[in-house]
Amino acid sequence: MIVLHKYIAAWGLPDISPFCSKTEIYLRMAGWAYTTKTGDSRKAPKGKLPFIEMDGQTICDSSDIIDALEARADHPQGGPLDAGLSLADKAAGRALQSMLEEHFYFITAWNRWGNDAGWAVYQEPLLQYVKQMGIPAFAAGLVTGLIRRDVIKSIRNQGMGRHSEAQINAIGVKLLTALGDWLGDKPYMLGEQPRTLDATAYAFLIGIWDAPINSPLKAYMQSRPNMVAYCERMKARYWQTGS
Ligand SMILES: N[C@@H](CCC(=O)N[C@@H](CS)C(=O)NCC(=O)O)C(=O)O
Structure with a gap:
């Protein structure tokens, strides 16, 4: 069984992260059996979500996850989704x-x-997520504000x-x-x-x-x-x- 470590679902989306949504949608497209777990990005092997655990192995990065699963001989659809593409x-x-x-x-x-x-909309599910990660409710606003500051900095740096x-x-x-x-x-x-x-x-x-x-x-x-x-x-x- 595959365990997908992801953030959280919101607004009918599989996840607030497009990379986690991508991975979960792929798992469904290909028909893999999986469960999900709310992951702690601070403890993720590459500091990012998603990652999966499968057969005692950890695979990080949505594209590497998909590549690894597509290459498996026991693919539920008998072969990769991209088989036969020019x-x-x-x-x-x-x-x-x-x-x-x-x-x-x-x-x-x-x-x-x-x-x-x-941000006023996005902060809501993020508050839920950080609380699930053990941040006390009184500090959740401060923590999400600090994450926001870092993310804005990274978008500027990019x-x-x-x-x-x-x-x-x-x-x-x-x-x-x-x-x-x-x-x-x-x-x-x-x-x-x-x-x-x-x-x-x-x-x-x-x-x-x-x-x-x-x-x-x-x-x-x-x-x-x-x-x-x-x-x-x-x-x-x-x-x-x-x-
Ligand atoms: N290339 C990665 C990107 C994953 C990614 O950027 N995840 C973000 C959320 S959208 C993350 O976990 N960021 C946490 C951090 O940078 O601290 C993939 O395809 O999985």
């Missing part, structure tokens, strides 16, 4: 994944941690946080435009079948669409029926609320 589709999938995880991530992070209205908020969102809309145009009228990101890229794409899109944070990113998604339909399609197949 080299061009594999390359496009890799590029889109990187765009979302290494670029778009910092835009979504800004909308949650940097923007005051976003570079995204040097832009104005309007510029950050304008970059975000450009990336969403690219993703929406790539999706077009296909049911899934790489065609008729869901592939590993869909775990990433869905995790990042529902982080915008289902989180109760109003932003230019959400407004843009509202204007793209194909992206909204994609989220509904993935949710109906893999993430019925409460399941």
Whole structure:
């Protein structure tokens, strides 16, 4: 049995972290049996969540987890989700994944941690999480405030946080435009079948669409029926609320 160490679910999302959502959605897409545990990122082997435990082994990083599971001979679907993809589709999938995880991530992070209205919403599940990690209720506000300060600093260090908020969102809309145009009228990101890229794409899109944070990113998604339909399609197949 696989144990997925993650943060916590909120607003109907698998997790407040897109990387934890990605991993859990992948586990469902591929049909792996798993349980979840609220993980302590301070004690995680790489200081980040998610990680999994499987057969006495610990694997960190959502992509390494997916790669390890995809390579297993006992894959529940008999073979990897990406089997049979052309080299061009594999390359496009890799590029889109990187765009979302290494670029778009910092835009979504800004909308949650940097923007005051976003923070007012995001702090709620974070308070719950830090309390579950043993922080006394009276100190939880202070602790989440300190984490916020560190995350904002890391977004500045990465570079995204040097832009104005309007510029950050304008970059975000450009990336969403690219993703929406790539999706077009296909049911899934790489065609008729869901592939590993869909775990990433869905995790990042529902982080915008289902989180109760109003932003230019959400407004843009509202204007793209194909992206909204994609989220509904993935949710109906893999993430019925409460399941
Ligand atoms: N490349 C990693 C990224 C994971 C990641 O950035 N997790 C964040 C939450 S979204 C985290 O745990 N941060 C805790 C920290 O940096 O202290 C993956 O794909 O799993």
